[in-house]
Amino acid sequence: MKYILQTGLLVLMLSTLSSCGTYFNQPLGPEEARTGEKLATTDSLLALPPTSRRIDVGVYNFRDLTGQFKASATASTFSTAVTQGSTAILLKALEDSKWFRTLERENLGNLLQERNIIKQTREEARKTTNPNEPRLPGLLFAGILLEGGIVSYDTNIVTGGLGARYFGISGSTQYRQDRVTVYLRAINTQSGEILKTIYVSKTILSQSLDASLFKYVNFQRLLEVETGFTRNEPVQLAIKEAIEKSVRGLIIEGIEDNLWSTSKGRELNEKVVAQYYKEKELEESTRLYDRVYKPNVANSHFDFALGANLFDGDLADKKFGEFVQLGYQTALGSTFGLHFNGRYQRFKAGNEFEQAYTSLNLNLTYEILPTDNFTPFIYAGGGYLFGDNDVSAPKMQYGGGVLYKVSDRVGLKLFAEQNLTFVDDVDLAINGRRNDFYFNFGFGLRYSILKDKKEEVEDEVIPLN
Template identity: 40%
Template sequence: MRALLLAVVSLTLFAGCSARFLQPYHVESPRVAAPRTTVADLLDAVPAPVDPVVVAVYRFRDQTGQYRALENLSTFSTSVTQGATSILMRALEQSGFFVPIEREGLSNLLNERQIISSTRQQYTGPEGEGLGPLPPLLYAGVLLEGGIVGYDSNVLTGGAGARLLGAGGSGQFRQDQVTVYLRAVSVQNGRVLKSVYTTKTLISQKLDGGLFRFVDTDALLETEAGYSTNEPPVLAVTAAIEEAVIALVVEGSRDGLWAFQGPNDSNTQDFLSAYDARAAEDASRDLYDRAPLDASSDGLAVGLSAGIGRIESDYASPGIQPVGAVSLDYPIGNGVSVGVRGEGGLIDVNGTGERFGAGALTLRSRLVPSAQTSPTFTVGLGGLFSPDVPNSPSSYLYATALAGIESRIRPSLGLFLEAGVDYPFYEGLDGLQGSGSVNDNIWVGRGGFVFYTSF
């Protein structure tokens, strides 16, 4: 009963803290121009032109034709916003470099002007004078065309989770990508003056956890909590369009289509330098918006790791024991390296922790060599030693196979997790040589560091 009371109190506190942390239900007031995209400040910093460029946008539309994908449900909701023209007009105005004129609602504009003209012809002013004609419409020398040409779903997906004795949690993520093209066309001759394109990724994440356990003989506790975050597609489209406007300003100025008011001013030079640095960084990223890893200078790699191991023994319910390893690997090309690995620790033999050690020649592969974070796979062959286990041979020929993931947090330092099996080629590691039915494999899970040198 005490356990049940403790579980109920814990669940109540957890639920209360979750509501306080997430706050999903409350009324929000409207916000003006919020939230801003990450590109909005850069758009505000666009230097002033010699003469603002008058541009016309008839329709900047969604050209993907994609509908939003939902599991077990058909929907006619589009993947991206259909109001991209309004977003582009706002970005052009915000830059201060362009003067956008209304063309999407041109029929409405012409109708209203026709009403005004007819009214002026029928009526006179307060003193009987005639009302003059309307001033002419402003026309553009540059026409902006293009649209949202791509929305790629599930470009990158993944997740991880664990559950033990009814308690656990999991996390998932998904990355989508939107692509925008924008081109400037000369109204005089129809020539495409400049064409630019930008891409923007969208991240969706989900975390959850739960507990399912008997807290008493007739009492079952079940609880779960979680949350997810989804980057709004309209903000991603807005950021991509704003970046396209900035690119059009810079690239057009360098082609002599228009000019900055103070091309040699420090503000203008800082703006151009920041754009070049950003463009160079973007150009170095791969399809998945990841900076490629330059491993050309990698030499000897030293790995240190620690973790847990569990022998698959003929004794009942062997326990978990600490294990560790050290490795030396030398690259031979394309993410593949050869090396040596030494490992050791304790194994549970009939309730007693007994020492073991092993050494092997290994072949290790980073499956995506150019990625900062890559899956890894290691195989090896060597000798395993268990000097303290009674009635067990002192040495074994064994093979090892490990799968994991490694992330380079610095050019010379990586973090990794790996799990796998040490497989003796004959039975008897637990001291029951010749009488056991299990081959006494050792399952291991480790985490640690890899130090990369240049020699």
């Protein structure tokens, strides 16, 4: 048994490592300079349809507004937590989109100084050598200013890990997740009106894996092996991804508000906007910690379940039986509900006992995360047990399980419960002072009846007083 556990743990560690490309692509020497990474958000910018007219925009400064410095356990540090070059990242994203003509504004003083030098040089040329020297053209002005910045950098929003050790063989993994948030707004330079504001956040993952072996393989012969790696997602790439996504969102939401248009007009505009809002709906329903939020759109549910029961009575030999269940649940608010079900089941125990029973049950249920796709639930209630052998008994039950909502109408659930009867002869035997009880373990399908549209609208009304 010991060697089986050791081998299983070692195989688990090796399979964990084999799934990590980082481990098998470790740098063994210096690398040459390379072109910057191309992200999925970069591809989405490049894939945008062409614009009917490029917009002149100016970006004075897209700043780090967090004021945070890198955390250090040993000493104070003056290195900032996020890049100070976010303006350059934004300008590159605007260029990649091919929807904007970007004007230099970040270092406007340098530009004006250089223009003064050109102007003075040309004036001298007109006075001395070339009276036809052309005058310096005026600067382009921006119709739209882009403002905003990196507004937050939250560290350790999720931390965790897993490890195991057995007879000198050990393996562990740890992870940490940070989060960076950017805001981008477009301003009309003639009126000062804020035309559109976009908010995008991106998580940053840090992960470490390690495994070790410490074992005496023979007398005075010790084998010691260690391996592992740590991987940190670059903050700069996370900010680049967030900025590129915000630029894409600004373009498409601007199309919806008729601020600008694709070159092919209304039909393509509507198609691009519809696809964008389909993506946005999914993203907005996903809350912090990757929890998918879905509003409750059902008042009642029908369910069907199959499972096994384990009867515990006066007979020594415990055996598994089976059951089938039909039920109906009605909502009592957003988290509570009343669940009525009928169940046909067969109890088995001892050498010969096998009896069919029917039960009717009423439970009060509580969904712990009612707006998530995946939610645990608990319940408790009472019921009555009817036997084919004229044995009947009142009972109570309690249990819990998990529910996964495949769609608004369909859900899958796993549950387990204990049923406590108030008699001792369910197994047709009376012995001792303890009443009979049994456990149920089931898997079920739930079908929901959706609210009508009128009721949904009434539920969403927010009182003003």
